[in-house]
Amino acid sequence: MLYQLSHTGPRVLFCSFENPASLRGSIFQYLLPPPCFDSRFGILDRCKELVEAGYDVRQPDKENVSLLHWAAINNHAEVVKYYISKGAVIDQLGGDLNSTPLHWAIRQGHLAMVIQLLRYGADPSVADGEGYRSLHLAILFQHMPIAAYLMAKGQEVDLPDSNGQTPLMLAAQKIIGYVSLQPNDYLFIFHVCCFGNCNASVSAVDKVNRNSPLHCAVLAGNVDAAHILLEAGASVDAENANGHSPIDLAHQVHSPLLVHMLNHVKQERIRSKSRCQRLVNRYRVCVQFMFCVAVLGSVGAIADLSSESWLLKGVLLACVMAVVNLAQRQLASPALQSLVPATTLMASVFWMLVTWCLCFLATVQVLFTFNATALLYYYLRSCRTDPGIVKATEEEKKLNVVLLAEAGCLDPRIFCTSCMMKKPMRASHCFSCDACVAKQDHHSVWINGCIGARNHHFFVLFLLYLCLMGAWMFYGCLTYWSKHCPLHYQEEGVWAAISALVGCSSWVLGVFCLAFFHTAWASILLVIQLYQIAFYGLTNAEMSNLMLRQRKLPQSISLRQNPYNLGVVRNLVSFFQLRCCGLFKPATVDWTQQYPPGRDHMFGQPDIV
Numbered sequence: 001m002l003y004q005l006s007h008t009g010p011r012v013l014f015c016s017f018e019n020p021a022s023l024r025g026s027i028f029q030y031l032l033p034p035p036c037f038d039s040r041f042g043i044l045d046r047c048k049e050l051v052e053a054g055y056d057v058r059q060p061d062k063e064n065v066s067l068l069h070w071a072a073i074n075n076h077a078e079v080v081k082y083y084i085s086k087g088a089v090i091d092q093l094g095g096d097l098n099s100t101p102l103h104w105a106i107r108q109g110h111l112a113m114v115i116q117l118l119r120y121g122a123d124p125s126v127a128d129g130e131g132y133r134s135l136h137l138a139i140l141f142q143h144m145p146i147a148a149y150l151m152a153k154g155q156e157v158d159l160p161d162s163n164g165q166t167p168l169m170l171a172a173q174k175i176i177g178y179v180s181l182q183p184n185d186y187l188f189i190f191h192v193c194c195f196g197n198c199n200a201s202v203s204a205v206d207k208v209n210r211n212s213p214l215h216c217a218v219l220a221g222n223v224d225a226a227h228i229l230l231e232a233g234a235s236v237d238a239e240n241a242n243g244h245s246p247i248d249l250a251h252q253v254h255s256p257l258l259v260h261m262l263n264h265v266k267q268e269r270i271r272s273k274s275r276c277q278r279l280v281n282r283y284r285v286c287v288q289f290m291f292c293v294a295v296l297g298s299v300g301a302i303a304d305l306s307s308e309s310w311l312l313k314g315v316l317l318a319c320v321m322a323v324v325n326l327a328q329r330q331l332a333s334p335a336l337q338s339l340v341p342a343t344t345l346m347a348s349v350f351w352m353l354v355t356w357c358l359c360f361l362a363t364v365q366v367l368f369t370f371n372a373t374a375l376l377y378y379y380l381r382s383c384r385t386d387p388g389i390v391k392a393t394e395e396e397k398k399l400n401v402v403l404l405a406e407a408g409c410l411d412p413r414i415f416c417t418s419c420m421m422k423k424p425m426r427a428s429h430c431f432s433c434d435a436c437v438a439k440q441d442h443h444s445v446w447i448n449g450c451i452g453a454r455n456h457h458f459f460v461l462f463l464l465y466l467c468l469m470g471a472w473m474f475y476g477c478l479t480y481w482s483k484h485c486p487l488h489y490q491e492e493g494v495w496a497a498i499s500a501l502v503g504c505s506s507w508v509l510g511v512f513c514l515a516f517f518h519t520a521w522a523s524i525l526l527v528i529q530l531y532q533i534a535f536y537g538l539t540n541a542e543m544s545n546l547m548l549r550q551r552k553l554p555q556s557i558s559l560r561q562n563p564y565n566l567g568v569v570r571n572l573v574s575f576f577q578l579r580c581c582g583l584f585k586p587a588t589v590d591w592t593q594q595y596p597p598g599r600d601h602m603f604g605q606p607d608i609v
Helices: 027-031 034-041 044-052 067-073 077-085 101-108 111-119 134-140 144-152 167-173 183-195 213-219 223-231 246-252 256-272 275-282 284-303 310-331 340-360 366-384 394-406 456-484 494-504 506-535 540-552 568-576
Strands: 002-006 009-014 428-430 435-437 442-444 449-451
Touching (some): 044 077, 077 111, 111 394, 275 284, 284 340, 366 456, 456 494, 456 568, 506 568
Antiparallel strands (some): 002 009, 442 449
C-alpha cells in the first residue's frame, strides 16, 4: 500500500491487498472515513449498512470526493450500481481536478466501468477543472479501448478543451501515464480520427497559438503522428499565430527527419498538380511496366552491340542509368516504387518470351507456349483475385466496437485497431494494404499485393510455372550455345568459356542470368510454401508467429500438432480444392466469416487506488 501526506491528512494512493476485509482494524481503516474506505475496497455489505443507517451517498468527503468517485475509480461495479440506485449524482464534480466519476474511471483505464456509467446516463461531454472531456482524457492517458468505445458511441472528436485543442492535437503531442503502450495502440488514435468515419479535422487550430495537429506533432517530435497526418492531407504550409509553418517548427526543434519528410511531401504535392504526373499516376502500372521493359531492353541491347569498344558501351549504359535516375527523381512516388519488383518480373518474362521467339522458337513450341500461357494466367489471377480482405461498413465497425467492448472482448488479439473490426480466425492485418486479410500468408512484392485465403493457391501455381519457365529458358540457352558458341572450357578454363559466351551473345547470357535469378527465388519460395501447406496446414505468417511463441515456452511442442493440420494428402486436397471426379472431398471454408468461439478476457482483477 502506498500513501502520501496532504493538507487534508494521509491519502491512500494504491493498494494491492487481495482481501480488503482483512484491512479492518488496521491503521489504514482509520485513515479514511468508513464509507470511503468501504467504497474504495468494494465492501458492498458494509456500504449498504452505512447507507441504510442514513449516510447520504451524495455527501463528499473532506477532499470533495463522493462515494461514487471512489467506487468508480476502483472498478467496483456492484457498489456503483447500488449507489446510483440510492440517488448518487452520476456527473457529480469532485476532487482536486473537479472531475466526474466517469473521468476518474477513464484516467484509471477501467473500460467496464466507463460502459456502466454511460449506461446509467453519464455525460462524456462534461469538462473537468482542466478543461478536458472524456475523449481528451482517454487519449491523454493512452487508453485505446476507451477511446475507441467513446468514438463509436458518437462522441464528438473535434470538441475542443479549454485551450481549444482537439483530441487529435493532444494525441499528436501528449503522452501521459506510467504504462507504455504498444506502438499500434498509440497510433490507433490517429488512424481512427484521420481515416475513420469520425472525420476529425486535420486543419483545426487551437485558441492560443493557432497550431494545427501537424504543428503539435512537429513540436513534440512525433514522427509517426506527423506521417499519418500527412497521409490524411494535413497542410504543410499552414501558419500559426507566430507565422510559423510545420517546416519552420521542424527546423526549430532540430529534427532532420521531420524536415526531410515535410519538404518531400511538399514537393510531391507540387508535382502532383502537373498534368504529366496525373497521367502517370492514373496509368502507373502500364507506365512502370513499359519503363522496366525499356530499361532491360536497352541494357541488353547495349551489351550485345557488335562494337568491341567497352568505352562506348560504358557511356551508353551511363546514359541509361542517368535517365533512370532522372525519372526516379521527377516522377517516382511511393505508389510507383512499390510496383518496381512486380513490373521488373513481368518485364523479365516479356524479354524471355521475345528471346524464345527470336532465338529458340525452332526448339520447342507447344509445351513452352502452354507453360507461358499458364504462367501469365496464374500471375493475373494472383494479382486480380481478392486475397480475402475482410470488409465492413463504417456503421458495422462502430457496432463491432460497441459490442466487443460491452462484452469485454476489445482485445487487440481479436480486434484490429487499424480496421476497427473483429478479426476472423487466421486473419492478419497487412500494413501495406491497410486491411485485414483472411488466412494471410504474406504481402508479396512480386504481385504488389497480399497472398490470402482466396488467391494463395493461384500464387503457388504461379511459382510452379515460373520455375518451369526458368527451366525452359535454361534448356533454350544451352541449346543455343551448343549450336552457336563452341566452348572449350576443359582446355581453356571457366573464365575463357564465360568470355566466349559474352562474345557470342551477351543478350542470351543476360536472359540466362534473369531466368536464373527469378528461378532461384521462385523455387525456394515454392518449396517453403509446399512444405508448410502439406506438413503443417499453416500459412507463412502463422508459422512465423508460432515459431516465435515456441521459443518462449519451457518445453518444445511440435508445430504439426495444430487444429488446421489434416494430414499431407488432406492438406493438399483442401488447399488446391482437388476433387478428381469425386475421389476427394476438399474442405470448403470461407475464412472471412470464421470467428473464434467464446471470448478472450482482457481485463483482470481491478487495482485499488
